[in-house]
Amino acid sequence: MKIEFEDERPIFVQIAEQIEDGILSGAFPEESQIPSTTEISVNYRINPATALKGINLLVDSGSVYKKRGVGMFVSEGAVEVIREKRKEEFFDRYILRLAEEARKLSLTKKDVEDMIERGFSK
């Protein structure tokens, strides 16, 4: 069986991930303000409700918080929270798919290990 919805995740999930990427890269440092729902929805040409749904995912995971009347801010320790979450997802998102594709192409575990070795030395 295969359900390849990974690459077509709902827009609000993609919005949340892009902000997470911004937090990881330092574009949105901890305790700094992230763009508002309006700014995000205008920027991506999406419904404000969709943008809000994306931000709420980050609130639920604890990486951003609301300052009443001011806006949304990156939580202290958010980088660590996001990194841990991404590590957990890494296996499902990359390793499982890698193994699946390797089997399809009759690549052995050793073949794949060699490629990983090559990839890391690049």
Add this chain to the structure above:
Amino acid sequence: MNGIEVKGVSKNFGTLAALKEVNVLFEENRIYGLLGRNGAGKSTLLNVITGRIFAEQGTVTIDGEVSAENDRALKNIYMMSEKNYFPEGMKVRDAFKWTKEFYPAFDRAYADSLSAKFELNTNKKIKSLSTGYASIFKLITALATNAKYILLDEPILGLDANHRDLFYRTLIEKYSENPCTIVISTHLIEEAAGVLDHVVILKNGEVIRNESKDDLLAGSYMVSGVAAAVDAYYAGRNVLGSDSLGGLKTAYVEGEPDAAGMPDGLVASRMDLQKLFIQLTNA
């Protein structure tokens, strides 16, 4: 009940049933997509709502008040349509001035700032505007009325890619700062999909879908793979249509894909709004 409520509306043109017992509610502060193929009844429905034509059967209420020949109720609605209702010799800025007479909340400063953004010359006569600028003029007028319900029939007709992009930005900004109900009827589904909350699909005068965009998209998927395997998979399922490419086949299916029941070699993926629309409205 607040919102625009269309109940059991039927409209015939001669022997053609343009609307058949249409029921739909446009709620407050949402962005709707009113979608349908040419001749599906979109403009007819909008014209009935705004009292430009009358239905043989059924009622339209605006915030609980019957709209037919009711100026107080109709004042809450502004409709932008393909037709231009201003005298053709009138200049754009005079049309703005007159609109304020009928819609006291019309924001002239906002209309002027949008005109500058879209580079619409407000000294020009309406009849001298190109197709694209005629659309822009009507759009700016509609957005500046600050009406509670703004109906946009083919708002981006003739607009170039940059102006369409500017339109979506402007629409979202306006909606975020000043929430209102916006109904967009368009054929450019792929582009408009992002801004919609809710989708109403008309086919041959009937409402065939009326739900939130997310629910609508979650309720269908496509399955691709070797033709025989796809055929075996979709036996007994609600299939909207299919495409073949040699021995490969893609079926468009309604429902939720069940991961466990998906045979090896088949791939399920999501449909976007335009793909789903095409499958639902194919003859």
